[in-house]
Amino acid sequence: MTRSRGRQTVRIAGGQGFWGDWLEAPYRQVTGGPVDYLMMDYLAEV
Numbered sequence: 001m002t003r004s005r006g007r008q009t010v011r012i013a014g015g016q017g018f019w020g021d022w023l024e025a026p027y028r029q030v031t032g033g034p035v036d037y038l039m040m041d042y043l044a045e046v
Helices: 025-031
Strands: 002-004 007-009 012-017 037-042
Antiparallel strands (some): 002 007
């Protein structure tokens, strides 16, 4: 986490998964920038 003006900044990335989505997308999201947490939503209706 990074500090900004005495406050902590938490960077949250989000995404969703659906049948046929690109499996590398979450990896690229996390490695492509400063992310502290990754929230994912996957559909269970398959």
